[in-house]
Structures are given as C-alpha cells and as structure tokens.
Amino acid sequence: MNRQPVVALIGATAVGKTALSISIAEKLKAEIISVDSRQVYRYMDIGTDKISLSFRREIPHHMIDIADPDEKFTVSDFAEKTSQTVRRIIERDKIPLFVGGTPFYYNALFHASLNSELPSDENVREKYETLANSQGAELLHMRLEQVDPVSAERLHKNDVKRVTRALEIFDLTGKAASEIFKTGEKRDYGFDVLYIGLSRPREELFSRIAIRLEEEFSSGFPEEVEWLLKNGFDERFNPLKGLGYRELIEYHRGKLKLNEALEASISRTKAFCRRQQTWFKKFSPAVWFDVSESNHEAEILNLIQRHLNGEDVSQ
C-alpha cells in the first residue's frame, strides 16, 4: 500500500506552533488541519487560543468550530473526519499541514491505534459510573477482574474512566476489551507522517504559559465562560472541564477569586504540558527543533519538502 506522506507540526502548548504554521502554510500553499481536541468546539475561542478569523480567511483551517460544546465528539470522529478532509485537500492538489497539540488524536490518525469496531453506549457508561460513585472504584475494578482479567491487570483501580470503558465494551460485545485490542482490525488511514517537533527549555515554556493565560484572562476569557454558562454550556460537558474553563466556571460560581482561578489554570496547564511531552517522546519519525533562539523556518521548510517528495529524512 502506497502511503500518503504528510507532515505534522507538534510541540507542547505555548511553544509557538501557530505562528510558525501560518508562515509555513503561506510559503507551501498548504491548508492547516488543527489537531486540537478543544478547538473543535464553537464558542470556545479565547481559552483555546484559536487562530483569528482574519488568518483563517487567508489560509484554510480545518477541524475548528465543528461541534457544539454539549455535543459528543470523540477521537474516532476526529480521525474519520480528518482523514476525509485530508483526502479532499489532496485531491485539490493542496498540501495538508497538521498542527496542534493533542497527542491522542495524532496517535489515532497516524499510528493505527484504534480498533475498527468498538461500540459505545452512554447509558451503560453512566450505569457503571453511578455504581462507582455509590459503591466505590474498587468494586468496579473487581467486576472487571471477573470478565476481563487482562484489562483489570493493566488498569489501576482508581482509573474509573478506563475501568468503566472496559466494562462497557464487555457489556456491549460480550468480549473482553483486551481480546478485541489484541485480535481486532485496526483503523489505518494510510498516512506516512513526519513529525516536526518544536521545543523550548521547559522554564521558558512555563513562563510563556503563564503570560498567555494572564493575557487571556485580561482580554475576555472570563466573559467567554460567562457567556457559555449563560447558554447552558457548563461543566456537565467535558469540553468545559478544560484548562481555564473549569477554573473560570468556579470563579463565576463564587468558589474561586479571579486570581486564584488564574493560578490554578496556569498550574494545570503546566501539568498538561508535561503530559504532552511524555506522549511526544514516543512519536516517530520526528525531527526536533529548539525554537527558543531561532524558529528554524528554512530548515523546516526544506525538511517538509523532502519528506513530501518521498525522501527519508528521519536521519
């Protein structure tokens, strides 16, 4: 099978992906695919650091503003929709440029990590989460041990979400999730990705995170969350549990002062930044550039061209 070469610009939050992506996309005449689990939602603009509309008129951006915050939108949706979008871009003789910081989504898109057939059912899920709440996480884990000991072994008993999901899969299919993972068919979208990683010393990353959040907090982020709440988009919906959103909801509910919400948001974003880096370490092939001194644009453009021409550039 002939794999389609594509390029993804990765890196931790606030490293400077967006700025560079615009410049590169202009020179390459590329269209940008946002790989960002929160930018897919409408009305969540400031807190997700979404690119401005004026830029979006210059360069087409995909996978932004495609769902409402109370809508279910999953990795699977992302991967399916993105792969179709990319096919269309390529048919138009344009170049897709992946840009974003959601490692899990890259994993689904480029590493054939998802199984083809995996059902899900809100009701079953809710049933188990309720059970965990009333009877404790341990009980849930013990149940899993009975139907799917391999998954139970792998999953920590406190990880209620994953234990729930494993039980959900068993209920819906009658088969152990671990078994399906092992033997089932994977979704391979046929891409041959080259990751271009942008990095900075962590200290610098952390201070950029703080600066960015301070700016967002003083330029409309609290009001954005107020608007969302007023329109019924609250913490019941997962997107609103995101960085800054969760904290600003607590601010609007009077549980946190504004500066406390800011501090908490900064802390949680730093933790997220570390998690992203843990994922990215395993992404390959990848070429990393420290962009704290220079943005390495010329080198990056060159690498991209070569990879798209089918050369092996992963050194």
Next chain:
RNA sequence: GGUGGAAUGGCCGAGUGGUCAAUGGCAACAGACUGUAAAUCUGUCGACGGGAGUCUACCAUGGUUCAAAUCCAUGUUCCACCA
C-alpha cells in the same frame, strides 16, 4: 515594657516521648493512555546506595530520659493582645 502564642522537609501544614525521614496539600519530576484525552489515572519526592542499610534532619545551644520534632532551661526571631 508586660502577658500569651508560634518556629517542622522547596512552600503551606499535621504531628505533642518510642511504631517518625515525619499524615496531608502545593510545587517539582517520571510515567500510563483504544470513541470523555485540555479528560482520567499512577509513581517518585532529605542525602548516599541496586538493595539491606548508613548518615543528616523538625530555630539555636544545653539538659532530662534507655529513647525527644514532641518534656525542661536559656537564647534568637515572628505573631497577637495589654501598656
């Protein structure tokens, strides 16, 4: 000047004779990740050592005791109240 209270590991903070290298939280660091992923979860966290363990630690000094972060004395600093 008087009276009362407090000083604990990077920070906050529990501990009031042995089971204490010291609960917990934060920060920091490492990690897991199959349709919620900016979600969810785990581990490490005084120093040296692979480990058994050894050493240094709860403001300072001295003391009581088989044994002190915990008791006593003195000193230092801080807080509160009264002058």
